[in-house]
Amino acid sequence: MSVARERIERLFELADEVHDENPERAKRYIERAREIATSNRIRLPAHLKRRFCDSCGAYLVPGKNARVRLRSEDGHVVVRCEECGATERYGYGDR
Ligand SMILES: [Zn+2]
Structure with missing residues (x-):
């Protein structure tokens, strides 16, 4: 794994550790991780992508x-961010 990838994974771990007490700080870790991904031209792995809201950048905790809903009829997971109300859909296969 590249150094950039490791830093991104670590930032998500940190976000996970602090989100309970300090959601704003968690948000900043996510922002930083996304910046690293962009500047290194790497895609965030799907398991990390679904941990935050694309619209407001909040670290999401089901x-x-x-709110996470499974839509078995079309094989998707729908994640709704309660912070800003945005919804995102993921395929089951994305991990
Ligand atoms: Zn949001």
């Missing part, structure tokens, strides 16, 4: 600030 049951806390995100």
Whole structure:
């Protein structure tokens, strides 16, 4: 794994550690991780992409600030961000 990828993974770990007490700080970790991805021209892995809201950048925690619904009829997962109301769809296969 590249250094950039490692830093991104680490930033998501940090976001996970602090989001409960400090959601704004978690958001900044996510922003930083996205900047690193952009400047290194790497795509965020799908398992990380679905952990934050594309619209407002919030770190998403199902049951806390995100609602996750499975739509078995079309094979998608729908994640709704309770912070800004945006919804995103993911295929089951994205991991
Ligand atoms: Zn949002």
